Amino acid sequence: MxxxxxxxxxxxxxxxxxxxxxxxxxxxxxxxxxxxxxxxxxxxxxxxxxxxxxxxxxxxxxxxxxxxxxxxxxxxxxxxxxxxxxxxxxxxxxxxxxxxxxxxxxxxxxxxxAGVFVLRESDQPLVLFSGGSGITPCISILKTALATTSRQIKLLYANRDDRSIIFKDELNAMLSLHADRLEIVHRLDDVHGFCDAALIVQEIGPRTDADFYICGPGPFMDVVETGLESLSVPSDQIHIERFESLDSPSAAASAPVDTADGQVVTIVLDGDETDVVAAEGETILAAARRTGLEPPFACEEAYCGCCMAKVVEGEVTMKMNDGGIDQRQIDEGWVLTCQGLVKGKVRVEYPD
Ligand SMILES: Cc1cc2nc3c(=O)[nH]c(=O)nc-3n(C[C@H](O)[C@H](O)[C@H](O)COP(=O)(O)OP(=O)(O)OC[C@H]3O[C@@H](n4cnc5c(N)ncnc54)[C@H](O)[C@@H]3O)c2cc1C
The missing domain is CATH 2.40.30.10 (Translation factors)
Structure with a gap:
C-alpha cells in the first residue's frame, strides 16, 4: 500500500x-x-x-x-x-x-x-484456565457465555493466595445464579501448591470435546498445555492469550542481519527522524529495534496494533494482518510495522 x-x-x-x-x-x-x-x-x-x-x-x-x-x-x-x-x-x-x-x-x-482470543460459537462445553490477572479476558468470556448460551462451563482459577483472587465476589454471584452449569475451581499456591499437568487432566475429566481457553503466567499456561497435549486435544479447541511484555530486545531484534541489499527507511519516532536500513525480508519494526530505536510494540504477530505507524512516503506491504489494523486505518496509510516490508525508499511516522 x-x-x-x-x-x-x-x-x-x-x-x-x-x-x-x-x-x-x-x-x-x-x-x-x-x-x-x-x-x-x-x-x-x-x-x-x-x-x-x-x-x-x-x-x-x-x-x-x-x-x-x-x-x-x-x-x-x-x-x-x-x-x-x-x-x-x-x-x-x-x-x-x-x-x-x-x-x-x-x-x-x-x-x-483487538484480539482473537474470543468466544467462538459452539454448543460444546467451555473450560477456562486462568492464572492471576489472566482472569480478565476469561471473565468476559464466562459472563457472555452464561448470558448468551446454555453451554456447560468450568473455570479453573489459580492464584497465589485467597487475597489475590480478582473478581472473587462477582464469580461467587455467578456461581449461585448458574450452579446448574457453572463450576469454579480455585487453586491457591499457598494451600494447594502449583498446578501440574496431572491435575489439569483430572480437572478436565471427560470434557475433552470442550473449547479450552488459557490465560495466565507462562509456567501456568505451559502446564495446562502439557495436560491438554497428553489428552490429544486438537489444537483448534485450544485458545491461548499471552500477556508477556515484550519490551526487551527479542532474539530476532538482536540477531545479525545482512543489510548489503537493504532499503533505507526514514523513521519518525517521538519527533526524531532516523534513517535505518531494512535488510531484505526484514520488517520495519525489526530494523528499527536492531538499530537501537524503541518503537512501541507488543504481540509481533499482527493482532494487537501497538506497532502501527503511518506511511507518508513510499510503499510498504504487510506480510499479514490478523486483525491488528482495520481497513479504514489501512486506507488512511497506517501499517503494522511488525509486518511491514519496504519497497524502495520509505518514510514512516509513529503516532505523536
Ligand atoms: C493481549 C494482552 C492482554 C493483556 N491483558 C492484561 C490484563 O488484562 N491485565 C494485566 O494486568 N496485564 C495484562 N497484560 C500485560 C500488560 O500488557 C503488561 O505487559 C504488564 O502490565 C506489564 O507491563 P509493565 O509496563 O508494568 O512492565 P514492564 O515495565 O514492561 O516490565 C515487565 C517485567 O520486565 C522487567 N523489566 C522491565 N524492564 C527491564 C529491563 N530493562 N531489564 C530487565 N527486566 C526488565 C520488569 O521488572 C518486569 O518484571 C496483557 C498483555 C497482552 C499482550
Missing part, C-alpha cells in the same frame, strides 16, 4: 489513539485495580468488542511513552463501561503507573478493541 493510495482523512483521535475519559477506578485486590472507560456515542462503533478482546493504552511513564495491552474484563452488551483490570508487575512501568496515577475524570489514550 502506498501513502498516496488513501487520503489521510482526520480521525477523531491522535493517530490510532482515542482519548477516553476514565469513569471509575475500582480497587480489586491489594495489587490490582480496574479502570472503567466512558466511550462517547460517536466512538461506540469503533469501540464495539467481542468477549475476550483487549485494548491498547499509550501512557507516558517517567518521560517514556509505553504502549501496553489490557484485556477487557467487562462483557459486551452486559456491562455499561469498557473495563480493564491492571495487576501490578514487580518493577513494571505501565502497570504500576496505571495503579498509582489513574483517577476518575482522567483521559487515557486508547486504541480500539
Amino acid at each position: 502506498s501513502a498516496e493510495d488513501g487520503a489521510a482523512s482526520s480521525t477523531e483521535a491522535s493517530g490510532p489513539y482515542y482519548h477516553l475519559r476514565v469513569a471509575d477506578v475500582i480497587v480489586e485486590t491489594a495489587d490490582s485495580k480496574s479502570i472503567v472507560l466512558e466511550v462517547p456515542a460517536e466512538f461506540a462503533e469503533r469501540f464495539s468488542y467481542e468477549a475476550g478482546q483487549f485494548l491498547s493504552f499509550r501512557v507516558e511513564v517517567a518521560g517514556h511513552r509505553l504502549v501496553r495491552c489490557y484485556s477487557l474484563a467487562s462483557a459486551p452488551g452486559l456491562d455499561a463501561g469498557h473495563k480493564v483490570t491492571v495487576k501490578r508487575v514487580v518493577d513494571g512501568r505501565a502497570s504500576n503507573w496505571m495503579n498509582d496515577e489513574v483517577s476518575a475524570g482522567d483521559e487515557l489514550e486508547v486504541m480500539p478493541p
Whole structure:
C-alpha cells in the first residue's frame, strides 16, 4: 500500500489513539485495580468488542511513552463501561503507573478493541484456565457465555493466595445464579501448591470435546498445555492469550542481519527522524529495534496494533494482518510495522 493510495482523512483521535475519559477506578485486590472507560456515542462503533478482546493504552511513564495491552474484563452488551483490570508487575512501568496515577475524570489514550482470543460459537462445553490477572479476558468470556448460551462451563482459577483472587465476589454471584452449569475451581499456591499437568487432566475429566481457553503466567499456561497435549486435544479447541511484555530486545531484534541489499527507511519516532536500513525480508519494526530505536510494540504477530505507524512516503506491504489494523486505518496509510516490508525508499511516522 502506498501513502498516496488513501487520503489521510482526520480521525477523531491522535493517530490510532482515542482519548477516553476514565469513569471509575475500582480497587480489586491489594495489587490490582480496574479502570472503567466512558466511550462517547460517536466512538461506540469503533469501540464495539467481542468477549475476550483487549485494548491498547499509550501512557507516558517517567518521560517514556509505553504502549501496553489490557484485556477487557467487562462483557459486551452486559456491562455499561469498557473495563480493564491492571495487576501490578514487580518493577513494571505501565502497570504500576496505571495503579498509582489513574483517577476518575482522567483521559487515557486508547486504541480500539483487538484480539482473537474470543468466544467462538459452539454448543460444546467451555473450560477456562486462568492464572492471576489472566482472569480478565476469561471473565468476559464466562459472563457472555452464561448470558448468551446454555453451554456447560468450568473455570479453573489459580492464584497465589485467597487475597489475590480478582473478581472473587462477582464469580461467587455467578456461581449461585448458574450452579446448574457453572463450576469454579480455585487453586491457591499457598494451600494447594502449583498446578501440574496431572491435575489439569483430572480437572478436565471427560470434557475433552470442550473449547479450552488459557490465560495466565507462562509456567501456568505451559502446564495446562502439557495436560491438554497428553489428552490429544486438537489444537483448534485450544485458545491461548499471552500477556508477556515484550519490551526487551527479542532474539530476532538482536540477531545479525545482512543489510548489503537493504532499503533505507526514514523513521519518525517521538519527533526524531532516523534513517535505518531494512535488510531484505526484514520488517520495519525489526530494523528499527536492531538499530537501537524503541518503537512501541507488543504481540509481533499482527493482532494487537501497538506497532502501527503511518506511511507518508513510499510503499510498504504487510506480510499479514490478523486483525491488528482495520481497513479504514489501512486506507488512511497506517501499517503494522511488525509486518511491514519496504519497497524502495520509505518514510514512516509513529503516532505523536
Ligand atoms: C493481549 C494482552 C492482554 C493483556 N491483558 C492484561 C490484563 O488484562 N491485565 C494485566 O494486568 N496485564 C495484562 N497484560 C500485560 C500488560 O500488557 C503488561 O505487559 C504488564 O502490565 C506489564 O507491563 P509493565 O509496563 O508494568 O512492565 P514492564 O515495565 O514492561 O516490565 C515487565 C517485567 O520486565 C522487567 N523489566 C522491565 N524492564 C527491564 C529491563 N530493562 N531489564 C530487565 N527486566 C526488565 C520488569 O521488572 C518486569 O518484571 C496483557 C498483555 C497482552 C499482550
